[in-house]
Amino acid sequence: MSSIPHKVRRPGFITVGQFFQENQGPLKLKLIGENAGSLRKIQEPSINRPGLALSGFFDYFAFKRVQVIGNSELAFLEGLDKNARLRRYEALCGWDIPCIVVARGRIVPEDLIQAANKAGISVYQTSMVTMKFINLATMRLDWAFSPSTTAHGSMVDVQGIGVLIAGPSGSGKSESVIGLLQRGASLVADDAVRLRLSEEREVVGSSPDITRSKIEVRGLGILDVARLFGVGSVRLSKRLDLIVHLRVGIELHELERVGAEVRTEDILGLPIPSVDLPVAPGRDISGLIELAALNFKLKAFGYDSAADFNETLLKKMANDQLG
């Protein structure tokens, strides 16, 4: 059985400008001085406190990371005389660092702004406490650097289960999504789903901004789900739990009949459970997808219908043999 082909993107860097654009709100960032280095690259998804570097020790200096200056660095610098301080700033900015962030809303020293801007480095200020900033920025950088892909299929949240409906064009993906929406499911994305590996432990699906809440139904065209079904029918993102493949013209012997085997397929390195549903006239595909999602939920709760049934059968046969 074919799985979902997907081309994986692994960003090797993001630019400082991108980082600022996407995080200025959550990380409470403000540009101080000139926008001198927005094209510089952040090449590692973590943060460095340049305390040792500011004291003159540059062995093992993690210069590829965002440099955060907190209270202790500022206190140390304040203890130096003006010229020494300036030399430390220039030494720091002599490295190919992406940018400098001063935390706790502390006033950014004028010398630092000048030294940095002169070297083509932007300086930002955040009102967050240093540790909080480091934690959140690390998480957000991790997200920005995580592998992602675009899958051909539609994704819905069915009773809390994130289901990706895959299948060739014309197999009825969008139509079954409409059926599911009418049963109370909500749409994540139609026909093209962004999937991203989150913290190496789950795959999260979302819609590209431009197609969010839109669905294409043959014969009707592009519809807006939030306007037709209410805004509750749209989800911004959802963890991927189950893949349902719609199979056209599939032979009966190719199908799983007992449901005892759990098949998984690789998405961004994680095994995701998947099932095949044959598409044929008269089969209520939406109903079957909902059933697949509910059965998955039951298994997640620890109950496996197929295994339970087989156990009962084995027990009965063992008893019959004895008697």
Added chain:
Amino acid sequence: MMLEKEFTITNKNGMHARPAAQFVKHASQFQCEIWMEKDDEQVNGKSIMGLMMLAAARGETVKLTAEGADAEKAMKDLGDLIETGFGDVE
């Protein structure tokens, strides 16, 4: 057979709804798999939603991939379509 080729979008308003629909109409006539790629993002060439999500503007380059028995024919037909500005749609 698998073919890959790059094309530049030439029509005035880029690949919006109507050009995308044109493309899908053409692409769906072929048996082979068709993919379109822009900036490392690859979508199914038989999906209107996928194509529109790329938001390929005039002057931008897209890469077509066709895989299957009639890939050569598909690549010729779809390439012509892009290069002629999707049949004069604005």
